[in-house]
Structure formats: C-alpha cells, structure tokens
Amino acid sequence: MNEEEHFAYLTELNEVQQQAVKATDGAVMIVAGAGSGKTRVLTYRIAHLLNVGIDSFNILALTFTNKAAREMKERINKIVGDKESRNLWMGTFHSVFARILRYEAEKIGYPTNFTIYDTDDAKSLIKSILKEQGLDEKVYKPNLVYSRISAAKNNLIAPAAYFQNAQIMDDDRMSGKPKLADVYRIYQNRLFKSGAMDFDDLLFNTNVLLRDHTDVLYKYQNKFRYILVDEYQDTNFSQYVIVKQLAARFQNICVVGDDAQSIYAFRGANIQNILNFEKDYPDLKTFKLEQNYRSTQTIVEAANAVIANNREQIKKQVWTDNALGDKIKLLQTLSDNEEGMQVAHSIFETSMQHQAKHEQFAILYRTNAQSRSMEEALRKLNIPYRIYGGVSFYQRKEIKDVLAYFRLAINNHDEESLKRVINYPARGIGDTSISKILLAANDNDTSTWNVLDNMHLFNIGINSGTAQKIYDFVTLIKSFSAMLGSTNAFDLAEHITQHSGVLKDLYNDKTPEGVSRYENIQELLNGIREFSEKGNEAIDLPEEENENLGEQQSITTLDAFMKDVALLTDADGKTDNQNRNVVSLMTVHAAKGLEFPYVYIVGMEENLFPSQLSLTSRTDLEEERRLFYVALTRAEKRIHISYAATRYRWGNLIHCEPSRFIEEINSNYIETTAKPEQKRQINISGTKNIFEKRVSKPAEQAKPLVKKNLVHVRNAVTTVNPADNAHLKDLQKGMQVEHERFGSGRVVAVEGEYPNSKATVEFDGHGQKQLLLKFAKLKITG
C-alpha cells in the first residue's frame, strides 16, 4: 500500500481538519464550532495515530458519554480494523477512572469491589446524616448540601481543607448553615466505611491516587502517551488536574471543545480550563474549525446572532456553504396541550410532504416535565416516539431494590443498600431497630454490616426476636456472597431475586403497576442473561494487573455485571433491538452532540427557557443562551420554535410570555405561522398583545389516551396490560412472531393455558427465549 492509499481518509477532510489530524505530537487545542465535523476530526485523528504506528495500548480518549465513545470506536474500527484499535481506552472520565480505581483501590484504602453511589444513594445518605445530627432539612436542603459537597470535591477540596477555607466557612455561616463542613466530613467518612464512592469521588480519588503514589502516576503516564479529550469545555477542575497529571510526561495532549456550547457550568464545568490550557502548554497548536457542514445558512446565521449576545466567548466565525434553507417557523399556541398538538401535526405533515422518517425529528425542551403534553399529542396521532432521560431504567424503585441485594452481596458494607433491603420484603426489622444499628455503627466508627454481623459485641438493646431476624438476614446475604465467585451472573441474579423474596412480593401485586414492576425485573434478568452469554470483555491493563484476572475468566460473575451499572444512563445501550425509526424527545442538555434534520424547540417562554433561576445573574443567563445555541445548532434542515400562552405547572394554570431569546434572532430568519382562524399579525418583539387577550374558552384539552391506571410507555421500559395480549391466546408451535427486543423468531413450543402459558421462541440471532404470553411483547407475523 503506498502512502496515498494509506492515508486516503485525509482527503475527506478540509484543510484545517487535516492539519488538526496530522498534528499528532505535542499539545493541540481544537476549537470546533457547532456542526464543524468535530467528531469526524477526533475519529480520524485517532485512526491516524494508529496508522502512523502508535500502539492503541498507548491511547486514551475521554468522551462525554458512553454512547459517544462506543460510536467513535465503531467508526475507528471501520477505518483501521478492530485488531488495530482493540486496546484503545475510550470512555467517559467516570468509567475510565472507575476502572483504574478498581485496580488501584487498595492503595488508597478502598476495597477493589467498592460500590458506586448514584445521586439517589448520596442524597439518602445525606438525609440520614442530617437526621442524626439533628439538622433541619428545611434549612439544610439535601439537594443543596449535596451540590455544595459536590462543588468542593470537584475543586479538590477535602473536608479538612474545607474547614480551613475561611471563604467557604464564611459563606456557610452567612447562609445559616454553619454545620455544612461537619456534614461533609461525616458524609465522607460514612462513604469510606461503606466502601463506597459517589460520582465525584471517582475523580477526586483518582487525583488522590495520582498525587500520593508516584509509581502509579508513572505507570499510567507511560501507558497513556497520547491523550484526547472531547467536550473539553465541560470538564471541571478535578478532571483538568487528572488530565494534566497524566499528560505531564509526554505532553501529547489534544483537547476538543467549543466554548459556545458550554452548558454544564452548574455542575462545576469550568471554562477556565480552556484558558488554562494555553498557559500550561506554551507550544500549544490551536486549530479553529469554523465551517459548518450540518445546517442551512439560515440556521447558522440565526444561531450566530443569538450567541453574539454573550459577552464571554472565544471569537470565531462559524459559516457554511450550505443552501439558505427554510425560515425558522414560529408556532404560538394558547396552551401547552395545544402546543403539543401543533407540533405533532407539523411532524405528521412534514413526514408526509418530505417523505421524512420519524427518526429525522427531534423535540427539544428545557425541562423533562414538558415531555407529557408532547407525548399525549404524539400518541393521539400514532406517531412513535422515544423519550431520553427522565427516570432511567436503573433508577426505578423495583430495579434499585434488586440491585441493592446484588450490591450488598458484593460489598457487605454498603450501607445504603443495606438500609434499602434489610426490611424489604418486610421481615420485621423496623425503623427503631435500624436506628439503633446505625447509632451503634457511628459510635464505634464501623460499618453497619459489622454491627449486624457481630450483634453480641454491641450492647444495643434489641430484643431476641429481632436479633434472630437480623441473624437470618445476615445469613441470607452471606449465602449470596458465598456464591459470587462460583456462580455465573444470571444464575446468581435469579437465585437472589427468588430467595430474597422480592420476586414473590412483586408477583403477588396484581395491580397494573405491580405487573409492570414484575416485568421490569424480568427485563433486568434478561439483560444479565445476555451479559452472561456474551462474556466478560477482556481488559487490558499495564503489565502485572492482568494476571489476577486470569482465573476468573471462565465464568462471567455478577460483580462484573454490576461494575458499571451505576455509570449507565438512559442514553446508553438499551436501544439495540428497539425500533429506531421514532421521534426523539429529550432535554436540550441531552441533545448535545446529536443532530436531526427537523428540530422542534418547544416551551420558548420566559421563566422556562431561560429558566427562572438563571435570571438573577449574567453568567447564568449566558449559560441559558449557550443552551439555546446548542438547541438551534442541532438542526440540519428546519427549525420550529414554539411557545404557549398558558401552561400547567404543579396543577395550576399559569400565563407565560415568549422568551427573550426569540427576539435575538433576526426577524428575517423567522416566519410566523398562525392557525387559520387566528390570523392576527404577531409582533415578535412585543408579543404581549396576544397574551393580554385571555383565553375565553378552556384551551383544548388532549383527552387522556390511556385509562388512569395504565402506565404510560416511557423510556426503554414498556408496560403491557395483560389484557392487550389476548391475541396470543391461540399462539401455536411453528408460528412466526416479532418481539420488540429480540426481533423475529419462530415458536418452538407452547406450554400451559393462557393467560398463564409460556412459549419458547427461537429468535434469529438471539437464540431460544422463554416468554410468558401474558407479558411478552409479541406480534404474530405468520
């Protein structure tokens, strides 16, 4: 292969993109405007590194979501082949460093099988600390305490440093929360005793590890000779320091970002990181990608006009060669429900007129709560959709309950899991006993599990009946723990759901919600079964680390499955076999990095977008504006912007005014569409008039499409009312069927009487599955 063929992919890039790809060594910053081919450059850059002979073992690429990592890896595989790229480390900060911490945990005093607490766990722990300390939850709002602690950790301020920081301590005193530092200290101690880390600890402790163990630092510096960071504008200080440390030896560091799309400052992201970058690497090469390939001229110009209102930005001129395109359509409606109907109708019409598939449409909103009116309207018109975000599968109560048993079996000291399941299903260990146990654990500075497991050592005044129940519970958990190493993930998971009594408890609940929960557990078990069958993926770690993995590889264990569960989000996975041709509904935040031909930005109203909470400070308002910029630049062909005159909030009707951001778009780019019967001319800049005219008759209410008790289809979890499956009554051997997850298959056997019958189906590519006909999402196709 001659050089030209070898680097053929370079011809697919423009001049600046090529330069950015070819500048392999040293510090590189790529400022990438929206739609400028950022992902393509990053992908090709990695492919190029491999092509010029750099070992994939030496490359680390940090992305913003797991999904982005997966997609990028696939694209790289297509260019260089998966053998070349096999040892690439690519993932989110959290997943990559969680993985490293698993191997190095003992060096910082944590067990290898440490538990990752998600936000719910963390807040629950904070609540119990507040209670124990006698602090009023109305003053010390758990959410606020959590974000305060989180901010401290993201700035690498440990509890001791927190106490010594006069500024912070003053702030806390001023706001009437002088005990915050104590809460932080206790919180951290409890996490440690529980062998648990929250999300921020994954980064914080990585910093501790690299700071205190130069041998470890040296090892990973040597491994990761080439480091790439995507969405750099959204990294926080803690992440910044990690990257800086790792890159210190070879200084081959490439960051990609767009300050105009920085939308996570509320989470500690720091735009300073981009500015610091220039200081840290004086030889920095900077490339600006300014040509937009994604959107029409109208969209690019409109977005530029909006972002120009921000004071703080890195100057760049995003432009495009694309056609002028349609004007932005402005929809104004009388109510949130009508807004939904108009959007749904517009999607319907556009899909007809332009032969557009449903997957080409996205509805973006500021808050998750806005999805409801959109959902109802889409259902009414039979337009398939999927909601991203909201309560994810792994956050559902029944799933968390089961996972808590798994977690407790893996790490007995996990206090949050213990509290969750010690009396679920009810086994007579009530609140008073639990309080006593917690108290004893605190007094003796040990874990709750140690108290339970050594009841006789602690004189805590629990009667013998309860003591026996506790003993039984401890024995049960120990029996699960004992099976961990020798049983495969699916078998153990099934064993635990049965022997813990959870499955039975849910089975006895015949309400639609109960049936749905039962089915979700089955869904979880299916997922674990797939994981078991696929096998644990090989992990490449420097030298010696791989050895202790050798023995375990014969079976896939439950702790392997649980390792990353806390880090999964709704946007990851779970899309495999589902219908992809659907309209996407999500928040603007969740839409970052995505693109759609037709985008609907809904709820463009003051106090909603921009959010009410952002109106007090300029920086917050500027972040909202960047968020709007992100929304606009998701679109390729056409944007619809809508707002409603009234909207339900907490069950009350409130009146709304159009967002100031609408005015920031030059009116040349906007076309107002009014419904035929309200041909009134709309004045964009002073839209008050339409709102002063109050709605005389109640706004058209979309009739609920499902009866009150039926659970809506949301997220990846589908609920099937058992009665809906009557058509499966006559299912017989040999029939062709279609399943939502597994695709098409053939019925191998049917046993039992409907509705309690069970079918065995051979699915193409998924093997045989047993399905309960009452619940199975099956369609007979032949």
Added chain:
DNA sequence: GTGTAATGCTATTGG
C-alpha cells in the same frame, strides 16, 4: 411493626 390515609412539597439541566 405494618399498612393505609392525609399531608405537603416539588420541577432546572445530569454523569
């Protein structure tokens, strides 16, 4: 200790 009825609070954004 357990289960249900009444109350009260919430909804930025998310790994």
Added chain:
DNA sequence: AGCATTACAC
C-alpha cells in the same frame, strides 16, 4: 398533578 414523607389506626 404526582410523589414522598408523615400521621394514625390496627
């Protein structure tokens, strides 16, 4: 409106 916590009866 919906959910979580609390109050109260068993």
